[in-house]
Amino acid sequence: MPALEPDSKYSSLDTNGDNIVSDREFENSERQIKLDLLRNQDQKEDSLLLMCWLALGSMLFYPPLIIFSEFIGMERAAGLVAEISSIYFLSVGGLVSVFFGSQAIIKKNGR
């Protein structure tokens, strides 16, 4: 009966310790690898979604920042923040639309 060589890298697949990797043990390891891949994919999507929320949240934070700068007498800072805002809003909009666009493409291609 075929068995594993000593110190085989596949010895971790032999979960019941009989020194034979059965079909069942092999299939379980495949299933585990698929689960790990799915979990990684899920975590990646979660972190991208968090990034989107933070970007959108910073857009909400922007107008009050201008008002606050004006309020505490930092007119120059308020002007600079207002000047940056146009390109900033465009960038965040681009980021969010690329995220949702890529999600749609990934779903359509079934991956």
Ligand SMILES: [Ca+2]
């Ligand atoms: Ca075994």
